[in-house]
Amino acid sequence: MYENLTIKELPNSELEIGAEIPLKQVEKYQQEVLKKINARVEIPGFRKGHTPDATLIRHVGEAQVMEEVAETAFSDSFRQIVLDKQLDIIGRPEVTITKLAPGNPIGFKIITALFPRFELPDYKTLAGQARAERKEVSVEVTEAEVQETLRHFRLPAGEAGGPAVPGKEFEKVKEPEPLTEETVKKFGFNSLADFKGRIKEDLKKQKERRAAEEKRGALVEKIIAATIVPLPRVVVESELEKMLNQFKADIERRGMKLPDYLEKIKKTEEDLRREWRPDAEKRGKLQFILHAIAKQENIRPSETNIEQELAHLLEHQKDADPLRARLYIEQMLTNEAVFKFLESQK
Structure with a gap:
């Protein structure tokens, strides 16, 4: 399916792959592509699906046919290279067709992330050190904090009085x-x-959550600082895209456009x-680190937990793709589960 294969390692966990698809394979793919085009294109004077190849090529254009041939051939060849060389590919490859002419092999070059x-x-020791360095914080809620929150729960003045009288709305502003x-x-x-009891309870939970996040943040910083991860560009760009989309959604919730x-x-x-x-680089590194620790410690959620969470998500997001949602x-x-494992280290 391919020949003249070259593989060159690039910085930051990337590979440059070059190869050609032999002419015999190109001709085979061309027949498959022409059959598909024949099934979807109607040409006056011919029954659909029965147009001669030469007429079909003249009608749609040889360049269009060759582009479809290259796309199909490349997809199969790249998949075979990945299997043959046991490459652990992530993200979508950057593809350049280097040779595309009738009667010739198809040449291509790929830049892909691994x-x-x-x-x-020693993540167990680092986790233990991070835990020892973070003193347990006593979470208390003061009466002043409760009173400050209560201020936001007061009913607006419009609800305090009776019905408005036309022409008198601005006569007196009620407290x-x-x-x-x-x-x-x-x-x-x-x-x-x-x-008041409920407010105090909610404030305490907020403080406990904030303290736990700070503790986890310190643990993350410690482990990331001690780990060198050659991060592919595609991972950083993907994290930046997620951050931008989240930021855009936050802005729109406030009634503005980005x-x-x-x-x-x-x-x-x-x-x-x-x-x-x-921050995008840290997020990317962290995901690889957590994945590696989970693999090393054989940490995996139970199928029951996965199914429960998946059902809950799909119930609230009807349009979500089930496979992507599961992943x-x-x-x-x-x-x-990995965080809980690390946070349990002494």
Whole structure:
């Protein structure tokens, strides 16, 4: 399916692959392509699917036929090279057709990313050190914090009084109604004490979550700093794209469009990508590190957990692709299991 194969290692876990598809194979693919074109193209004077090859080529153009031949032939040849050379490919390859002419082999060059090879540090010791360096923080909620939160729950003035009188709306501005035993019932609580208790509980959970995130962040920084991962460009670009899409969604939730926001802050998308690149590199490295630790420690979520989370996700996102959703859930649960394993190290 291919000949004259050359493979050259490039920096950052990338490969340059060159090869040719022999003329005999090209002719075989051309017959397959012409058959497909014949089935979809109607030419006056011929029944659909029964147009002679020479007429069909003149009608659609030889360049169009050769492009379709190259696309089909390349796809099969690249798949075979990956299998034959046992390449651990990630991402979509960059393809350049180097030779494409009737009656000749098809030449191509590929730049593709490989799953990076790297050495894990002593992650158990590093995790234990990170845990020892982070003192346990006592999470307490003060009365002042509760009162500050209560201020945001006061009913707006429009709800405090009776119906508006035409022509009198701006005669007097009412103050927000203070919270009382009666007003908290409008929020579904039995009493003011019950309402304050729930607020205190929620504030405590927020603080505990923030403390856990900070602790995990310190662990991540320590392990990333001790690991050299030759990161492929495609991984960094993929992370930047995710970050940009998330940022765009956040901006739109605030009622703005990304171009308008960028104009307001006097920046471009490229400026953001440049600023975010160090974080994108960290995110990419972290994913490879977590994957390697999971493999080494044989950490994998149970099929039951995967199915439960998948069902929950698909219930709320009806248009989600089930296969991609499953891969996402599996990765998310595996990452969480690896973090819990690391956080348990003494």
